[in-house]
Amino acid sequence: MHIAILTITFSLPGCGSLKEKRQRIGGMHERFGRTPSVAVCESGEHDRHDASEWSFVVVATTKREVESQCSQIEDKIQRTVEARMIKVTRELL
Known part of the structure; x- marks a missing residue:
């Protein structure tokens, strides 16, 4: 069993309220x-x-699967989220 923690920090330029933030970043759980x-x-x-x-x-059975899933998450976020990714860290456990 292999585990990775992928942490992404976003910048939301021009975002003026927590409600707007939820609208721009929202849906992460669903996606x-x-x-x-x-x-x-x-x-x-x-x-x-x-x-x-x-x-x-x-979580996956191989390190390769974990890394592939992390890359897919990053790619999908870049295409679908209205924010700039300013920091991405991966920690393999």
Whole structure:
């Protein structure tokens, strides 16, 4: 069993309220949390309007599968989320 924690910090330029932040970043649970091998949560920057941090825990039988799933998450976020990814970290356990 292999586990990775993927943490992504976002910048939300021009975001003026927590409601707008939820609209721009919202849907992370629906997009990624439905996959049985992925757990997702907002892990930081809860009270800031212009930033957000999300963590994804990915579990798979091989390291290669874990890394592939992390890459797929990053790619999908870049295509679908209205924010700039400013920091991405991966921690393999």
